[in-house]
Amino acid sequence: MFKFAHMADIHIGAHKDKRLMELEIQAFNESIDICIKQEVKFIIIAGDFFDKPVPELEQVKKIIEKLIELSQLNIPVYVIYGSHDYSPGQDSMIDLLEAAKLIVKIYNPKSVEGKIRLEMYQDRETGVKLAGISARKVGLEKTYFEKLDREYLENQDGFKIFVFHSGIEEFKPSFLKGAMDMECIPINWFPKDFDYYAGGHIHKRDKFNIQNYQNIIFPGPSFIGWGTKDYTDVAKGEKRGFYIVSCEDNKIIDDGIKFIEIKKIEGNFIEFDVTGKRSKQVNDEINKKLEDEEVDNRLVVVRIFGELLSGNTSDIDTIGIRKYLTDKNAISPQINRNKLTTKELKNVRVSDGDKSDIEKRLFEENIVNIRSENKLLQNEKGIIMANELLKILKKSPIEGAKESTALKNKITREAIETLEISEMVEE
Amino acid sequence: MQDKEIDFVGQVVSGDVAGILIREKNVGKNIELGDLLIIDEDENNSVILKVFDLSFGSQISPSNMELAAGLSLEGMGDDIGFYESNLRNYTLAKAKAIIRITKEGIKIPKVLPKFFSKIRYATKEDLQFISEPPEDPVYLGNIRSGSKVLDDVPVQLNGNDFFTHHVLIPATTGRGKSNLVKTMLWSVLKLGKFGVLVLDAHDEYYGRHELGLKDNQNAKEKLRYYSSDAPVGGNTLLINIRTISPEHFEGIVNFTEAQSQAIWLFSNEFGEHWIEAILQNEVETFGTMVQDSTLAVLQRKLRTSLGVYNKGGEIICDNPVFTLQGGESTLDSITGQLQDGKIVIIDTSKLADQTELLIGSMIASKVFYRYRASKGKGQLVDNCPISIIIEEAPRVLSNEQLQEAGENIYSTIAREGRKFKVGLIAITQLTSLIPKIILSNLNTKIILGNEMSAERRSIIDCAAQDLSEEDKTIGSLDKGEAIVSSVFTKFAIPIYTPLFEDIAGRESKKNEDDYELKLD
Numbered sequence: 044m045f046k047f048a049h050m051a052d053i054h055i056g057a058h059k060d061k062r063l064m065e066l067e068i069q070a071f072n073e074s075i076d077i078c079i080k081q082e083v084k085f086i087i088i089a090g091d092f093f094d095k096p097v098p099e100l101e102q103v104k105k106i107i108e109k110l111i112e113l114s115q116l117n118i119p120v121y122v123i124y125g126s127h128d129y130s131p132g133q134d135s136m137i138d139l140l141e142a143a144k145l146i147v148k149i150y151n152p153k154s155v156e157g158k159i160r161l162e163m164y165q166d167r168e169t170g171v172k173l174a175g176i177s178a179r180k181v182g183l184e185k186t187y188f189e190k191l192d193r194e195y196l197e198n199q200d201g202f203k204i205f206v207f208h209s210g211i212e213e214f215k216p217s218f219l220k221g222a223m224d225m226e227c228i229p230i231n232w233f234p235k236d237f238d239y240y241a242g243g244h245i246h247k248r249d250k251f252n253i254q255n256y257q258n259i260i261f262p263g264p265s266f267i268g269w270g271t272k273d274y275t276d277v278a279k280g281e282k283r284g285f286y287i288v289s290c291e292d293n294k295i296i297d298d299g300i301k302f303i304e305i306k307k308i309e310g311n312f313i314e315f316d317v318t319g320k321r322s323k324q325v326n327d328e329i330n331k332k333l334e335d336e337e338v339d340n341r342l343v344v345v346r347i348f349g350e351l352l353s354g355n356t357s358d359i360d361t362i363g364i365r366k367y368l369t370d371k372n373a374i375s376p377q378i379n380r381n382k383l384t385t386k387e388l389k390n391v392r393v394s395d396g397d398k399s400d401i402e403k404r405l406f407e408e409n410i411v412n413i414r415s416e417n418k419l420l421q422n423e424k425g426i427i428m429a430n431e432l433l434k435i436l437k438k439s440p441i442e443g444a445k446e447s448t449a450l451k452n453k454i455t456r457e458a459i460e461t462l463e464i465s466e467m468v469e470e
Numbered sequence: 471m472q473d474k475e476i477d478f479v480g481q482v483v484s485g486d487v488a489g490i491l492i493r494e495k496n497v498g499k500n501i502e503l504g505d506l507l508i509i510d511e512d513e514n515n516s517v518i519l520k521v522f523d524l525s526f527g528s529q530i531s532p533s534n535m536e537l538a539a540g541l542s543l544e545g546m547g548d549d550i551g552f553y554e555s556n557l558r559n560y561t562l563a564k565a566k567a568i569i570r571i572t573k574e575g576i577k578i579p580k581v582l583p584k585f586f587s588k589i590r591y592a593t594k595e596d597l598q599f600i601s602e603p604p605e606d607p608v609y610l611g612n613i614r615s616g617s618k619v620l621d622d623v624p625v626q627l628n629g630n631d632f633f634t635h636h637v638l639i640p641a642t643t644g645r646g647k648s649n650l651v652k653t654m655l656w657s658v659l660k661l662g663k664f665g666v667l668v669l670d671a672h673d674e675y676y677g678r679h680e681l682g683l684k685d686n687q688n689a690k691e692k693l694r695y696y697s698s699d700a701p702v703g704g705n706t707l708l709i710n711i712r713t714i715s716p717e718h719f720e721g722i723v724n725f726t727e728a729q730s731q732a733i734w735l736f737s738n739e740f741g742e743h744w745i746e747a748i749l750q751n752e753v754e755t756f757g758t759m760v761q762d763s764t765l766a767v768l769q770r771k772l773r774t775s776l777g778v779y780n781k782g783g784e785i786i787c788d789n790p791v792f793t794l795q796g797g798e799s800t801l802d803s804i805t806g807q808l809q810d811g812k813i814v815i816i817d818t819s820k821l822a823d824q825t826e827l828l829i830g831s832m833i834a835s836k837v838f839y840r841y842r843a844s845k846g847k848g849q850l851v852d853n854c855p856i857s858i859i860i861e862e863a864p865r866v867l868s869n870e871q872l873q874e875a876g877e878n879i880y881s882t883i884a885r886e887g888r889k890f891k892v893g894l895i896a897i898t899q900l901t902s903l904i905p906k907i908i909l910s911n912l913n914t915k916i917i918l919g920n921e922m923s924a925e926r927r928s929i930i931d932c933a934a935q936d937l938s939e940e941d942k943t944i945g946s947l948d949k950g951e952a953i954v955s956s957v958f959t960k961f962a963i964p965i966y967t968p969l970f971e972d973i974a975g976r977e978s979k980k981n982e983d984d985y986e987l988k989l990d
Contacts, residue, residue: 193702212803213708213796220802229705251795253706254699 044296045169048078050265050285051089051208051243054127055106056098057269060375063308063342068105070266070307074285075109077303078118081287084169085118088146089243089262090125090178090208094269096135098128103136110145119166120146124177125208125243131179149206150177158192163199169290172199174234175206178244184209188232196234202293205234208243211259216247218272230256238295239288246273248282248302258295262286265305267342274377278310278344308374310342317347317383322354326363333367343373348382356383403430431461479507480563480589487567487582489939490519492589493527494561501563502616504943504951504964506592509583514573517583518592520964521616522939523564530558566939568961571599576960591615594622600963604628606664609657610650610916610954611967617948619966626657627914629664631958633857634888636911637895640929641918646950647897648674650916651859652683652970655813656977659686659693665808665856666895667837669830673697673819676704681971683813685978694807696800697817698790707816708797709829711778711787712742718832721866721878723775723824729768732760745772746794749780775824789825805836811854827866834858834879841890855891858883863896868903884908902928914956919947935962 053071058064078086093103113120128135140146151162151174163172174196178184188209196205210219210227219225230253233240240259248263262285267277277283282304289299313336317325329347336343345368347359361378368376406426435457479499485491494501501507505521528535530552541547552558567579576599592615594601600613600623607626612619641647651668652675658664668675676682676695683693684703695704716733719725725733733744735756740747748768753760773779777789787793807814816833818826837856844850858880860866866880883894885908896912898904902925909932917933920926926944930937933955937944940962944953950969955962 211796213706213800215799215803217710217713217798220799229700229703231700231702231704231706253708253796 044289044291046081046083046287046289047169047171047204048074048081048083048086048285048287049089049239049241049260049262050074050086051241051262052091052125052246052264052268053088053266054091054094054264054269056102057094057267058375062374063267064099064102066307067266068102070283070305071106072109073305073307074265074303075113077305078287079113079116083118083287085166085171086113086120087173087204087206087241088120088122089175089206089241090123091127091243092122092125092146093128093136096128096130096133096137098136107140107143107145110140114145117168121149121164121166121173121175121206122146123148123150123175123206123208123243126178129178149173149175152176152187155192155195157190159187159190160192160195163196163203165201169202171202171204171290173204173206176209178208185226185228188228191232191234193232193234197236202290203237204239204241205237206241206243207233210245211242211251213253214245214249214251214259216245216249218247219245230259238290238293246276248284250300258300260286260300262302266307271344271377271379271381274342274375275312275344275346275379277308278312278342278377280310280312282306308342309340310344311336311338311373312344312346314346314348316349317351317359318349319352320349322351322356322358322385325351326358326360329359329364330367333364333371338368338371338373338376340372341374343368344377344379346379346382348380349384351383351385351387353387354385355387356380356385359383402433406430428461432458435461476510476588476590478588478590482509482583482585482587482589483562485564485582489523489564489566490583492519492521492563492565494563496556496560501561502618503946504614505563505565505616505618506597506613506964507565507589508592508596509587509589511584511587516571516596517567517579518569518571518596518961519565519583519589520568520961521563521565522943525562525564526559527562528559564939571596578960591618592620594620597623600625606630606661607657608632608654608661608664610654611950611952611965614951614964614966616964617951625954625963625965627954627956627958629658629661630855632914632956633664633666633855633893633895634891635913635957636884636888636893637857638863638901638909638912638915638932639895639897639918640899640901640915640920640925641897642899642920642922642925644949645918645920645947646952646967647918648672649950649970650918650952650967651675651895651897653967653973655683656686656970656973659683659688659813661811662688662692663811663854665811665837665854666813667804667808667830667833667856667858668813668815669818669826669858669860670815671818671826671861673817676815676817677974681974681978683815685974687977692812694804694812694814695817696804696814698820700817707791707800707829708793708795709791709800709832710797711745711776711792711794713798713801714745714776714792714832715835716744717879718828718835719775720831721872721875721881722827722831723771724875725768725771728761728764729771732756732764732768735759745776745778746785748772749778749785750783751780775828777825789821791821791825791829801832801836804833805840808833808837808856809840809853823865830858830860830866831879834883838879838883838887838890838892841892845890850891853891855893857893857895859895859897861897863894863898864900864903867896867905867908868900869905870903872905881908884911899925901925901932906932914954914958917944917947917953917955919949919951920944933962934959937962 128137141148149164153160161174163174165172176184176187212227212229215227235255242261245261246264246268249261251259264283265285267273284304287301287303289296315329365376406429435454480492480494483491483493501521507519509517542550570577570579597613603626606629608629610625612621613623613625677684678701696707697704698707700706716737736744736747739755776792778787804814844853866878883892887893915933917929926941934957935955950967952965953962954965
C-alpha cells in the first residue's frame with residue numbers, strides 16, 4: 044500500500060498583501076506536513092507551483108526550506124510547468140529547483156517520427172510511472188497534445204499517472220463557458236487508461252470519470268489562487284486544499300481519493316444591489332451594511348452590482364469602502380463592480396457634428412464611468428486611446444480578400460500598439 | 471451569326487407561352503428532358519429555353535403508320551421503310567422560355583421568341599452570368615443541360631442569402647443528398663464565414679474512416695466534431711443535465727398542461743437542478759400542486775428522453791450524452807463555435823431519435839436566443855450567419871407534430887430566424903407533410919430526384935419559380951442531378967453535383983505534417 048499527494052495551482056508569490064504572503068507559505072507548509080504525516084511516497088504538483096517564472100525570492104526561500112525537508116525524507120516532488128511559471132526561452136524557478144535536485148520535472152518530450160513522445164518517469168520506491176505535459180502561454184500546449192504519441196504511452200504497463208496543466212474541453216466548468224478564447228484539450232487527445240490523471244489550471248475542485256479515462260482530478264488551488272474569481276470563491280467559503288490518493292496492488296483503493304482541506308483563512312462575501320438607487324444614497328447604505336458585517340482578519344470581497352437610477356458609477360466611493368475595511372482589519376479587501384451600470388450611461392446626449400465628433404463626445408461623457416485601475420485611462424489620454432482603438436476596429440477587410448485572418452492579425456497588432464501593452468503580450 | 475458556324479439542334483415550329491414546340495434535328499441530335507437551348511434572336515438578344523417534354527412527330531398519318539408497323543411485324547414487308555425518313559419522322563420537344571439575355575441584362579421573358587427560330591445547345595459562354603461568383607459563394611454543383619454537365623459553369627449562391635433565408639432539400643433515398651450537402655459544406659469550410667450545425671444521423675459527413683469534411687484544409691480551424699465516441703481530433707459529446715431548460719423540450723416531447731406546469735414549478739423553484747429535483751421527488755414545497763401521478767409520468771418521460779433516473783437516491787445517467795459530470799460548457803462552446811463561423815457536426819447516429827431532436831433543440835434555442843439578444847443590443851452585424859441542418863425535417867416541422875406537440879424552436883427559426891441571421895436547411899423525403907406556411911419561408915429549394923408524384927406536386931407548389939411543367943423532369947433526375955429553385959436565382963437552375971470524393975480527393979490537405987516540432 045502506498046499514498047501519493049496531488050496539488051496544483053499553488054501560485055506562490057501571487058499576493059502583495061503581507062498577511063496573505065505569510066498565509067500562503069503557512070498553507071504550503073501545512074500541506075507538506077500533512078503529506079509527511081500521512082507518509083505519502085511522492086507529491087505531484089500539476090503546474091503553477093509559482094505565480095511567475097521568477098517570484099519574490101523572500102517567498103521562494105521559505106518554500107526551499109520545506110522542499111529540503113522533503114528531500115531529506117526521500118519524498119520526491121514531481122512537477123510540470125504551469126501557464127504562470129513557464130517562461131519561453133528563459134529559465135524559471137522550476138528549473139533552478141530542479142537543478143538543485145529539490146524537485147523532478149517530469150516533462151520529458153522527444154520528437155519521434157513527427158510525434159511527441161513523452162518518456163515516462165518511474166518513481167523509484169513505488170514503481171509508479173509518470174508522464175506529463177507542461178503548459179505554455181495562452182494554451183499553446185494544445186499543439187503538443189495534438190502531436191502526442193498516445194499509443195506509446197498507452198502501451199506502457201504498470202500503475203500510470205498522467206500530469207497536465209490544461210482545461211479539458213468536455214469538462215470545462217460553467218464559469219469558463221464565456222471564455223471562448225480559452226483553449227481546452229478534448230479528452231480523447233489524452234492517452235487512454237491511465238490510473239490517474241493529475242490535472243491543474245482549472246481553479247475549481249472536481250473529479251471526472253468517463254469511458255477510457257478514470258480518475259481525472261482537478262484539486263483547484265491549494266491556497267487562494269489569484270484574481271477576482273478566486274478571491275470571491277474563498278470569500279464565499281469554497282474549500283481549498285489538495286488530494287491524497289491511496290493505492291494497493293497497483294490500483295487506487297475504493298474511496299481512496301481523499302480531499303484534504305487547508306483552511307488558513309476565513310472569508311466574507313458581501314453583496315450590494317444598487318438597482319433603482321441614486322449614487323449619492325448608495326455610499327451611505329453600503330457603509331451602514333458594512334458596519335454589521337464580520338470583517339476582522341477575513342478575506343473580504345464586496346460585490347456592488349445593479350443599475351443606478353442616477354449618477355455615475357464612479358460616484359460610488361470604492362476608495363472609502365476599501366479604507367473602511369482595511370481599518371477594520373479585513374485582509375486584502377476586494378471590490379467587484381463588474382456588473383455595476385447606470386441609467387445615465389444609456390441616455391447620453393448626441394449633439395450635432397460629424398461622426399468622429401459624436402464619438403469623441405460620447406467617450407468624454409462616459410469615460411468617468413469606466414472602471415480602470417490605471418487612472419491615466421480616465422482622462423484625456425483614455426479618450427484619445429479609445430478613439431484610436433475605435434478607428435482600428437472599424438477597419439474593413441480588403442475587397443476581394445478571401446481570409447479575414449490577415450485583418451484580424453493587423454487589428455490585433457495595431458490594438459496592442461495603441462494600448463501600449465506589447466511587452467505584456469507574449470508570443 | 472451564320473448558320474454554317476452553328477450546330478443547330480432544332481427549330482421553333484409552334485406553341486405558346488406555356489410551351490414552345492421545337493422540331494428536333496434528326497441527324498446526331500438528341501434533345502433531352504431538362505436540356506437548356508438557345509435561340510439567338512440577334513447579336514444582342516437571345517433566349518434560353520428549357521425542355522420539359524418530348525414526343526414523336528410525323529408527316530405520315532397514324533393509320534398509315536399503323537399499317538406499316540403491321541406489315542413489318544407480320545412478316546409481309548421486312549424491307550419496308552419510309553421514304554426520306556429523317557424528314558417525315560422526328561422528335562418534338564416542348565420547352566419553356568426561362569430567361570431572355572439582352573444587352574441591358576437578364577430578364578424574365580415576357581414575349582415569345584421569334585417564330586421559326588433555329589435553336590442550339592447552350593454553351594458555357596451563354597451561361598456566363600451564372601458562373602460569376604457572388605459574395606461568399608456557396609458551391610452547389612455545375613450547371614447541367616439535360617444530362618450534359620458544363621464543368622466550367624459552377625452554380626454558387628451568396629452564402630448570406632442562402633443560409634439565412636432557409637433551404638429545403640427534398641430528396642428520396644439514393645439521389646445524392648449526402649453528396650450534395652457534403653460538397654456544399656466543403657465550400658463553406660473554405661469560406662469560414664458561416665456557422666453550420668449538422669445533426670448527422672448517419673455519421674457520414676466528418677469522414678471518420680473515409681474522406682470527409684475533416685480532410686478540408688480549413689478543418690482544423692473551422693470544423694468541430696462531437697460524438698459520444700469521438701475519435702482523436704473530435705470532442706466527446708457530453709451535456710450536463712443542469713444546462714437543460716424546460717423550453718428545450720417544447721415541441722419535441724409531448725407534455726400535458728399539468729406536466730408542463732409542474733416542470734415550470736420545478737424549474738422556478740430549483741433552477742438548474744430542476745431535473746434532479748423531479749427525479750428525487752422533491753415536491754414538499756408545492757403542496758398539492760403537483761400530483762404523484764404527474765410526477766411519476768414526468769420521471770418516466772425524463773428517463774425515456776434523457777436516460778436519467780433515480781436509483782436508491784442516486785441519479786443515474788444511462789444515456790452516453792447526458793451527464794452530471796462535466797459537459798457544463800458544451801452548449802455554450804458549440805454556440806460560440808457556430809458564432810465564430812465554424813461547422814459543427816454532431817454525430818447522432820448512436821442516439822435515439824428523440825435524443826437527437828432534443829440536442830438539436832438545445833443548441834438551436836441557444837443560437838436563436840443569443841442572436842435575438844444580439845440584435846436587441848445592435849451587435850448582430852458582428853455575428854456570422856448560422857444555419858442548422860435538420861434531416862427528416864417532418865419530425866419537427868410536420869403539421870401533425872406541430873399540432874400535437876406545439877411550436878418548437880425549428881418552426882420558430884423557420885418563421886423568424888431570417889431577421890436574426892439564423893437559418894434552417896430542412897432535408898426531407900416527404901415535403902407534403904410540412905405546412906405550406908413553413909415551406910413558403912424556405913426560400914431556396916434544391917430539388918433532387920423524386921419518384922413520388924404527390925411529393926413532386928408539393929415541391930412544385932412551393933418552388934420559387936413556376937415549375938408546373940417540370941414534374942416529369944424532377945421524376946427523371948438521376949443521382950447527383952438537381953434543380954435549384956431560389957428567390958435568389960432568375961430561374962430554376964439545373965445542376966449536377968460532382969462526387970464529393972473527387973473534390974475532396976483533389977483538394978484535401980497534402981503534406982499534412984508540415985509542423986516542425988520544437989521541443990523545450
